[in-house]
Amino acid sequence: MKLHLRKWALLFALVSAIPALRAQQVTYVQLRTANGVLEGVVSADGKVRTFKGVPYAAPPVGPLRWKAPQPAPSWSGVRKAVEYGPRAMQGRIFDDMVFDDAGPSEDCLYLHLWMPANPPSAKLPVMVWIHGGGFVAGSCSEPRQDAGNLSKKGVMVVTFNYRLGVFGFLAHPALTRESGHDASGNYGLLDQVAALQWIKQNIATFGGDPGNVTIVGESAGSFSVSVLMASPLARGLFRRAIGESGTFFGATLPLKSRIAAEQAGVRFAESAFGTASVEALRAKPAQEVLAAALKLPREYFAPIIDGYFLPTDARSIYAAGRQSHVPLLAGWNQDEEGFRSFFAGDEPTIGNYEARAKVRFGSNAATFLKLYPAATDAEAKRAAQDFAGDDFIACSTWKWLELHRTTGESPVFRYEFDQTLPLPADAAPGTVPTAPHASEIEFVFRVLSSKNLPWRPEDYAVSELVSSYWTNFAKTGDPNGPGLPRWPAYDSQDGYPVMHLRAHPGAAPDQHRDRYEFLDRLGSAR
Numbered sequence: 001m002k003l004h005l006r007k008w009a010l011l012f013a014l015v016s017a018i019p020a021l022r023a024q025q026v027t028y029v030q031l032r033t034a035n036g037v038l039e040g041v042v043s044a045d046g047k048v049r050t051f052k053g054v055p056y057a058a059p060p061v062g063p064l065r066w067k068a069p070q071p072a073p074s075w076s077g078v079r080k081a082v083e084y085g086p087r088a089m090q091g092r093i094f095d096d097m098v099f100d101d102a103g104p105s106e107d108c109l110y111l112h113l114w115m116p117a118n119p120p121s122a123k124l125p126v127m128v129w130i131h132g133g134g135f136v137a138g139s140c141s142e143p144r145q146d147a148g149n150l151s152k153k154g155v156m157v158v159t160f161n162y163r164l165g166v167f168g169f170l171a172h173p174a175l176t177r178e179s180g181h182d183a184s185g186n187y188g189l190l191d192q193v194a195a196l197q198w199i200k201q202n203i204a205t206f207g208g209d210p211g212n213v214t215i216v217g218e219s220a221g222s223f224s225v226s227v228l229m230a231s232p233l234a235r236g237l238f239r240r241a242i243g244e245s246g247t248f249f250g251a252t253l254p255l256k257s258r259i260a261a262e263q264a265g266v267r268f269a270e271s272a273f274g275t276a277s278v279e280a281l282r283a284k285p286a287q288e289v290l291a292a293a294l295k296l297p298r299e300y301f302a303p304i305i306d307g308y309f310l311p312t313d314a315r316s317i318y319a320a321g322r323q324s325h326v327p328l329l330a331g332w333n334q335d336e337e338g339f340r341s342f343f344a345g346d347e348p349t350i351g352n353y354e355a356r357a358k359v360r361f362g363s364n365a366a367t368f369l370k371l372y373p374a375a376t377d378a379e380a381k382r383a384a385q386d387f388a389g390d391d392f393i394a395c396s397t398w399k400w401l402e403l404h405r406t407t408g409e410s411p412v413f414r415y416e417f418d419q420t421l422p423l424p425a426d427a428a429p430g431t432v433p434t435a436p437h438a439s440e441i442e443f444v445f446r447v448l449s450s451k452n453l454p455w456r457p458e459d460y461a462v463s464e465l466v467s468s469y470w471t472n473f474a475k476t477g478d479p480n481g482p483g484l485p486r487w488p489a490y491d492s493q494d495g496y497p498v499m500h501l502r503a504h505p506g507a508a509p510d511q512h513r514d515r516y517e518f519l520d521r522l523g524s525a526r
Contacts, residue, residue: 028082033205036075041082042117048148051206052112053085056198057191059107060163065282066175066187069109069194085110087139088164088188089286091294094137096438101141106167106286111160111195112140113206114147123209124156125474128199128238132219132246132438135188135253135302136165142450149446153471156208158199162191166293167286169301171261172269174278183308185261189231190309192224196237214240214474218441222246222330223253223303226400229324230317231309236324240477242470243330243397244444245437248314250396251523253302255313261304268296318400321407327477328404329470331415331498332397335434336389339381353380364522371515390515393437398516405490413479414490414510415469418502419443419462422454440501444470458503466501 027042029049040051057069064070086105115124131138131145140159147157162168168188175184200210215238217225226247228234248255256264269276272292273284281289293301305313317323339348342360346352353374358365372387374380405412417440420433442448443463448455469479469487479487479499487499488507495509 030078031205033202034074035072037078038081039078040113043148047117048151049115049117050113050148051081053081053083053110054113055085055109056111056160057109057194060109060167060187060191061106061286063282065106065167066170066172066184066278068179068187068190072109072198084112084139084141085161087141088161089167089290090133090137090164091290093298094133097133097137097139097142099139099141100143101139108161108163109191109194111158111198112147113156113158114151115156115207116151116154119207120154122207123204123212124154124207125471126156126158126199126203126208126210126213127471127474128196128213128215129157129159130192130215130217130221130224131159131161132217132221133164134298135169135220135223136298138164138220144442144447144450145445146447146450147445150444150467150471152446153467155471155474156203156206158195158203158208160192160195162195163188166268166289166301169261169303170265170268171258171304171306172265172276172278173262174276175265176258176262178278179308181308183258183306185258185265185304186306186309189224189227189303190233192228193231193233193237193309196228196234200237211239212475213238214242216242216244216470216474218244219246219438220253222397223248227303227310227314229326229328229404230314230322232311233309234324238324238326240327240473241324241329242473243328243400244440245332245336245393245397247330247396247400248303249318249399249403252392252396253299255310256302256304258304258306261306264300268293268300315399315403318403318407321409323404323408325409327411327413327473328401328408329413329415329473329479330397330401331417332389332394333417333435333437333439334389334420335385336394336437337385337392338436339384339388341388341392342384348381348384349377350374350380353384356384361522364518367518371518386515390512390519395516395519399520401490411477412490413473413487413499414497415487415499415501417443417466418500419459422456422459424453440466443467443501462501462503462505465505469499469501 028039030039038051055072084101086108087101088108089104131140151157169185171185203210215225222243223246225241225243266276357368361368372383374383420435443466446463446467472481473479485505488494488497497507498510499507
């Protein structure tokens, strides 16, 4: 009798496990593209299809190192598209970056696609995400950039890697001569153009609308959005743009001339390898080139005014109205930089705050202290933090919005992300919650669980709010939609309204325009 019962118990356990086993089964889906057949995967809940590791250009290795991206090769048979492609060559630079790929490689030009398994329309709006990382680090394989949940809002999301650092931005006279367009450097930006060209040519195969593409970027990705709008090479490849914290309008990452960048490239080659020969540099192992580059300041290899991708500085292009005239949604976070960067090692007291103001601004210190007032140590910290964020990101992003509002002949929407992150359990006593640089990413992608924090109901509500605004904008060029607080366009007639994204969201006239005008006049915004 006991044996009989055991058999029935075992059978019951097996039958009970069937639903769980089915849930764990992977459902594959195949799709024929111009280059060959891809095999992607359907999510466990049956709601999202993904195709990962899709080549959008040829591997930039060997003789293709430091060349403009070339067309992706075709393949025979079925190509698995279920894992992220390798991230670009890079060192360990930013502690907040966690990757879900096989590691860095020169062979990094891959993109990844997320889309609803049962799309609401035959042509989905396409959001193209450009990752940040200062043009020296980053990858779209970070869990906080998993786009599955975002795609459930009726959009297709494409993310991609691009060349970084010395591999993405080395300029050299020999490279300029061989280019065919009298330019070198900016290979990472040319990769971005190549990805957009691939999307325009191929996205309809996946169910996306090639005529409704929105480029979206954070930090260096937002810088990229600003120059993609300025570049004649990217004209017509996108219809809308979203920039999260950053643009080439200040001194955070100044755009060098091609000549200056070429001279820097020669100095690097000669000091690191004892030769200025491009052939010799291409023969060096990638890890050896990277190791030499990592000894230099982070901004040594960065985007430049090359005369090809970027004819002149971005600010002049926008001032003349020669940028792409597309709707723009852009802004920054409440705490883009910490107060300690202003105090330069001094204690954050009111006395040191006023002293540092005099050192930094000289005869303009009184004006600065009026715009960033403080009467106590606590107020000095807050004022210093406000200035540091303005100096780092806010003022230059404000100028981008201002110029595009004036010359871009398109709607502009401005935001400030004010939702402070919940403090971890081990936070030091007295720690003040902040909304730092890059903290909005998890909210945009609806993946708060990718960061181990004690998330609150209001955080999930803000994530739904932000992702709805972003996807609405991608669909129509207007972030507004049913059930959302009204977001007015950024216009002088309404007091230059800013949408404050937080637990109690709402639009309000800009309260700090005088700060940005002051910094812009001084040319001190970074």
